[in-house]
Amino acid sequence: MKNILVVGAGAMGVQIAVLCALRGLHVTLAELDDDTRETARPRAAAIIGKHVDKGRATRPEASAALERLEFIARLDEVTDIDLAIEAVTEDREVKRRVLAELEPALPADALLASNSSSFVPSSLATDLDDRSRFLNIHFFNPVLSMRCVEIIAAPETSPGAVHRATRFVESLDKLPVIVKKEIPGFVANRILNAVRDEAIRLLEGGYADVESIDLACRHALGYPMGPFELMDLTGIDIGYLTKKARFEETGDPADAPSRTVTALVEQGTLGRKTGQGFYHYDTDSRRGAPAL
Ligand SMILES: NC(=O)c1ccc[n+]([C@@H]2O[C@H](COP(=O)([O-])OP(=O)(O)OC[C@H]3O[C@@H](n4cnc5c(N)ncnc54)[C@H](O)[C@@H]3O)[C@@H](O)[C@H]2O)c1
Structure with missing residues (x-):
């Protein structure tokens, strides 16, 4: 995984983007709302700044991470993504719409994930053509310090997608918890x-x-x-x-x-x-x- 797309630059989207950028990944953050998008970079900088203050990253590492963040307004602007993480508002219909819009913008082998805290992946995947590459990767707030990340597969998710998601979570120095069967709210x-x-x-x-x-x-x-x-x-x-x-x-x-x-x-x-x-x-x- 090299290029990550995070959709939604709210409380969680920015933190997930910062985490990935600190681990050396290039991150595109898509946010529909102009005001939220404009504040996203300063919010990311503030999160990275606190990380530096705690002695968890150096100043050069922090500036390099910030340079790896890119902000866009529209999903059709994305190219060459390995993993897309949807982190928009916790509303099932909004998420379904965003995922359906996202799917054609992604390469066929890209992984697609939702950060939903409660909706199981099969309830979000209804409008997707390829459900085998879709699952939930659920980060906890605050993202930089909470080490657990839950991975929830739908019945249609391929074992390969679960494996790639697990490797991705481990590469972020997080501890994956695999939820073996869908249940709202997870573990x-x-x-x-x-x-x-x-x-x-x-x-x-x-x-x-x-x-x-x-x-x-x-x-x-x-x-x-x-x-x-x-x-x-x-x-x-x-x-x-x-x-x-x-x-x-x-x-x-x-x-x-x-x-x-x-x-x-x-x-x-x-x-x-x-x-x-x-x-x-x-x-x-x-x-x-x-x-x-
Ligand atoms: N807040 C938490 O503590 C927490 C913890 C774990 C998981 N989550 C999950 O993370 C997701 C996001 O939560 P949040 O707290 O960051 O929400 P939030 O309301 O802070 O941010 C959501 C963002 O999505 C944007 N958005 C909506 N539709 C969009 C679209 N079509 N394209 C691009 N951007 C769009 C909104 O403008 C908003 O900025 C939810 O699914 C939530 O359940 C939240």
Whole structure:
């Protein structure tokens, strides 16, 4: 793999592009939105700058990586791509459209992947002519520091494509986790969600309060952060929307957002970004007392 295309220069697309560029790959980043595309290079530079500050790359390595990044607006501008990674908005229809548009722009032997956090590849590949080269390569946020990358094959994905994706992930010094059979949300996020659901059940049942549950997770289970602290950090609305989408798909009441999370979203108390969620936050985003 030498030439990588990343589609979508949002939070994840830029980080994936930076990771690949730091590993010596040439990366083209395609972004439809003019404002987002214009800020993409400075955002990439800031991510690389922090990497240098942490002593993980030298300044010359950082500038060389930045030079390997190219930004385009339209998918028909791409040529000579070995691997395309779709990292656009988490909306199945948008992803299907982007993948169908992308396919004819790629050489026949290029690998095609989605970075979706929840949609299984067969549900995204519906409009592709060649589904054997398509799978999910799911990076975690923040991309430079999280070493795990999940690889999810659809029933139609060829073993060769899984092998190439695995080699690619290893070449980035990441640890591939192969998901052997499709399941929405895959492995890590499913486990994370199960822990969150249980934490909310314990809270709603009156068995323990927010702080005690977080404390148990930190100091009995060794988690770096409790589930309520984490929900506040990532945004309570994000978890709510993910569960709502899952519920709409399955109709299983166990997949529906909890009444506590629904109430917080309706009140607009979404975690750190709004100054209150399960905890209060001061203007410097420092955690204060529990809010529930
Ligand atoms: N944010 C996370 O923590 C995280 C973690 C792992 C995986 N993911 C997955 O990564 C993907 C992207 O997430 P994100 O958080 O970066 O989203 P984001 O909303 O920050 O970025 C998506 C970008 O895609 C662009 N886009 C939409 N349609 C496009 C098109 N047709 N062509 C080019 N660009 C287009 C949007 O303008 C936007 O800039 C999603 O599938 C998400 O599930 C996100």
